[in-house]
Amino acid sequence: MNKEINIFKYTLEAKSGNARAGNFSTPHGNIQTPIFMPVGTIATVKAMSPQDLINVQAQIILGNTYHLYLRPGHKLIEKAGGLHNFMNWEKPILTDSGGFQVMSLSGLRKITPEGVKFQSHIDGSYHLFTPEKVMEIQNSIGADIIMSFDECPPHPATKTYVANSLQQTLDWAKRGKDAHKLIEKQALFGIVQGGVFEDLRQESAEKLMEMDFPGYSIGGLAVGESKDDMHRITKFLDPILPANKPRYLMGVGTPMDILNNIANGVDMMDCVMPTRNARKGTVFTRNGRLIIKAARYKEDFSPIDSECSCYTCRNFSRAYVRHLFSVNELLGMRLATIHSLYFYLELVGMARKAIFEDRFDRFRKEMSAKLGEPYFD
Amino acid sequence: MNKEINIFKYTLEAKSGNARAGNFSTPHGNIQTPIFMPVGTIATVKAMSPQDLINVQAQIILGNTYHLYLRPGHKLIEKAGGLHNFMNWEKPILTDSGGFQVMSLSGLRKITPEGVKFQSHIDGSYHLFTPEKVMEIQNSIGADIIMSFDECPPHPATKTYVANSLQQTLDWAKRGKDAHKLIEKQALFGIVQGGVFEDLRQESAEKLMEMDFPGYSIGGLAVGESKDDMHRITKFLDPILPANKPRYLMGVGTPMDILNNIANGVDMMDCVMPTRNARKGTVFTRNGRLIIKAARYKEDFSPIDSECSCYTCRNFSRAYVRHLFSVNELLGMRLATIHSLYFYLELVGMARKAIFEDRFDRFRKEMSAKLGEPYFD
Numbered sequence: 001m002n003k004e005i006n007i008f009k010y011t012l013e014a015k016s017g018n019a020r021a022g023n024f025s026t027p028h029g030n031i032q033t034p035i036f037m038p039v040g041t042i043a044t045v046k047a048m049s050p051q052d053l054i055n056v057q058a059q060i061i062l063g064n065t066y067h068l069y070l071r072p073g074h075k076l077i078e079k080a081g082g083l084h085n086f087m088n089w090e091k092p093i094l095t096d097s098g099g100f101q102v103m104s105l106s107g108l109r110k111i112t113p114e115g116v117k118f119q120s121h122i123d124g125s126y127h128l129f130t131p132e133k134v135m136e137i138q139n140s141i142g143a144d145i146i147m148s149f150d151e152c153p154p155h156p157a158t159k160t161y162v163a164n165s166l167q168q169t170l171d172w173a174k175r176g177k178d179a180h181k182l183i184e185k186q187a188l189f190g191i192v193q194g195g196v197f198e199d200l201r202q203e204s205a206e207k208l209m210e211m212d213f214p215g216y217s218i219g220g221l222a223v224g225e226s227k228d229d230m231h232r233i234t235k236f237l238d239p240i241l242p243a244n245k246p247r248y249l250m251g252v253g254t255p256m257d258i259l260n261n262i263a264n265g266v267d268m269m270d271c272v273m274p275t276r277n278a279r280k281g282t283v284f285t286r287n288g289r290l291i292i293k294a295a296r297y298k299e300d301f302s303p304i305d306s307e308c309s310c311y312t313c314r315n316f317s318r319a320y321v322r323h324l325f326s327v328n329e330l331l332g333m334r335l336a337t338i339h340s341l342y343f344y345l346e347l348v349g350m351a352r353k354a355i356f357e358d359r360f361d362r363f364r365k366e367m368s369a370k371l372g373e374p375y376f377d
Numbered sequence: 378m379n380k381e382i383n384i385f386k387y388t389l390e391a392k393s394g395n396a397r398a399g400n401f402s403t404p405h406g407n408i409q410t411p412i413f414m415p416v417g418t419i420a421t422v423k424a425m426s427p428q429d430l431i432n433v434q435a436q437i438i439l440g441n442t443y444h445l446y447l448r449p450g451h452k453l454i455e456k457a458g459g460l461h462n463f464m465n466w467e468k469p470i471l472t473d474s475g476g477f478q479v480m481s482l483s484g485l486r487k488i489t490p491e492g493v494k495f496q497s498h499i500d501g502s503y504h505l506f507t508p509e510k511v512m513e514i515q516n517s518i519g520a521d522i523i524m525s526f527d528e529c530p531p532h533p534a535t536k537t538y539v540a541n542s543l544q545q546t547l548d549w550a551k552r553g554k555d556a557h558k559l560i561e562k563q564a565l566f567g568i569v570q571g572g573v574f575e576d577l578r579q580e581s582a583e584k585l586m587e588m589d590f591p592g593y594s595i596g597g598l599a600v601g602e603s604k605d606d607m608h609r610i611t612k613f614l615d616p617i618l619p620a621n622k623p624r625y626l627m628g629v630g631t632p633m634d635i636l637n638n639i640a641n642g643v644d645m646m647d648c649v650m651p652t653r654n655a656r657k658g659t660v661f662t663r664n665g666r667l668i669i670k671a672a673r674y675k676e677d678f679s680p681i682d683s684e685c686s687c688y689t690c691r692n693f694s695r696a697y698v699r700h701l702f703s704v705n706e707l708l709g710m711r712l713a714t715i716h717s718l719y720f721y722l723e724l725v726g727m728a729r730k731a732i733f734e735d736r737f738d739r740f741r742k743e744m745s746a747k748l749g750e751p752y753f754d
Contacts, residue, residue: 043700044708049688049711051688072703080678298453299453311428315465319453320463323449324420330707
């Protein structure tokens with residue numbers, strides 16, 4: 001028995017239907033699931049300080065390998081003692097593989113079996129991401145949870161394209177796993193691909209499970225397919241993926257997307273939606289979206305959400321936040337972001353409680369009505 | 378004896394040379410002088426939350442009457458319960474008269490004995506500021522300390538122009554004082570004008586003192602005159618202004634400007650310099666200015682100022698703050714602002730301590746050497 005045995009251990013604590021409440025241990029502390037992960041693209045969650053993130057009860061944040069590689073560069077982050085030190089965030093961090101970003105650079109990238117050659121969106125310089133290079137970068141960044149390099153096919157894509165892409169991604173997963181040395185410090189997740197095709201999703205999951213990763217990501221969703229397709233795929237994967245490992249659904253979503261996917265056994269999700277919308281003047285509340293920058297709130301001295309306990313709602317009115325947006329003051333973006341992240345994290349906290357009390361489905365139906373967003377069977 | 382007797386009372390607590398340490402009581406608490414006041418133009422100190430301001434030990438902040446009048450409007454602020462409530466700032470606030478701003482709208486404004494007609498810099502709409510109107514606006518905003526409407530002559534200006542302007546401003550001061558009704562809630566300061574001409578400054582101060590204001594502002598400096606002229610005028614006014622009232626020097630300045638004017642008996646100052654520079658990537662430290670966005674700090678993992686105890690210096694490196702500026706992340710502006718305001722407020726705190734210990738002149742000389750800014754006799 002040694003210390004490492006308890007690192008990267010997922011404990012299933014309760015189930016309600018197929019929804020799971022669990023605990024995942026990392027070198028920077030435990031993550032209580034289901035959890036939403038705020039996106040901190042380039043070593044900062046936009047408009048937030050680390051203290052703000054603690055105050056909204058963030059447990060883990062995400063960093064983008066592609067962006068961090070370009071600026072400030074993984075070698076600089078390594079010199080700073082890793083991303084935790086560099087940005088002064090002491091809790092867990094997850095980095096993505098860069099795959100999604102480089103695939104999005106259409107016209108600027110070329111995929112070969114070796115990897116992906118691409119041009120920087122900043123200065124047009126040429127770079128090559130291979131499974132080994134992406135592992136080296138993520139080792140330097142030092143997140144607690146890291147991702148295999150993958151191809152994320154666009155939607156729509158033919159089944160032949162997705163099938164070929166999948167074989168490539170499986171080969172890259174194997175190469176990444178072989179290249180990953182810091183297995184006691186960083187949990188490498190394999191990414192299940194396969195688009196909207198159940199047989200391909202099954203093949204992807206089973207081949208990755210043969211390689212035995214400490215966790216599994218579900219990639220290639222929230223890329224333009226219907227919500228029916230998204231929920232069909234996560235529901236399909238639920239019984240296939242191992243019960244004793246965490247499942248991370250990448251890039252999802254709206255408040256009800258989160259609850260609907262928790263219902264399909266998903267443990268972790270991330271999305272820029274709450275933060276990006278907040279900076280543009282739209283916040284999420286338990287009664288749906290609210291365009292806080294709208295003129296109709298000019299003289300509304302009530303808080304954004306009278307049931308909310310975030311710093312913004314405890315201290316400021318809709319009229320004040322609206323004023324800040326109307327005069328382009330930075331504090332507006334921050335107060336809106338604080339509110340929306342607090343709401344997302346409160347939402348997954350309420351989901352977790354409902355799972356422990358075995359009333360998750362009822363909770364999800366109630367929230368669907370309140371939020372005005374669909375419930376998926 | 379009633380409660381009001383202790384409101385707006387200035388107590389001179391110590392002197393060191395002509396530098397004064399005192400206490401000024403307001404309905405929102407005491408101000409320990411000498412003090413620097415961060416500028417919160419339109420109901421927010423740019424990049425800062427009220428909690429951030431408490432953390433940098435701000436005692437009083439400034440709001441701009443002209444900007445607040447245009448957006449969100451003084452009537453809306455009144456409906457919100459005043460500016461303190463609207464922006465959630467519980468400590469004292471000072472508003473300026475709008476005079477400086479409307480005078481700066483050259484081409485867009487016309488001065489008559491009645492007041493100043495001007496066009497909004499936002500939408501070109503026409504407005505008229507009179508001494509009475511400015512008092513009505515400031516009564517609605519509800520700051521603890523408010524200003525008489527004044528004409529702030531440009532520099533250079535002929536003595537004849539300044540003399541005529543001065544008579545106008547004295548008449549406006551009288552009209553404003555007559556129009557100000559909330560004397561138990563808001564202290565109206567008279568503004569000493571007179572440019573760089575000592576006889577005009579003397580006349581201005583004496584005529585205002587005859588009207589008996591609870592405090593006196595020194596306006597029309599830091600508008601382009603030499604530092605010699607600025608210090609000559611504040612030094613000249615020191616023995617003229619009453620010892621038992623606070624003196625506020627408007628719009629000043631660099632760290633040494635602040636210490637040099639404290640040496641001339643000034644109690645309060647405000648300036649956008651620390652906040653505006655911070656947002657552009659230059660911070661103030663006890664060793665002078667530091668262009669934190671500069672490439673030379675790319676791999677500098679020391680704090681901005683190793684002797685500083687602000688949130689930024691306790692938690693983040695120069696390399697991190699520099700990175701935030703290089704990728705245009707909002708947190709960079711906030712961390713830089715936090716540092717520079719903390720430094721300014723620490724500086725006046727050190728000055729106050731040096732006055733109590735009767736070593737202010739030595740302290741000022743030491744700081745002049747460290748800061749690399751001139752000391753004025």
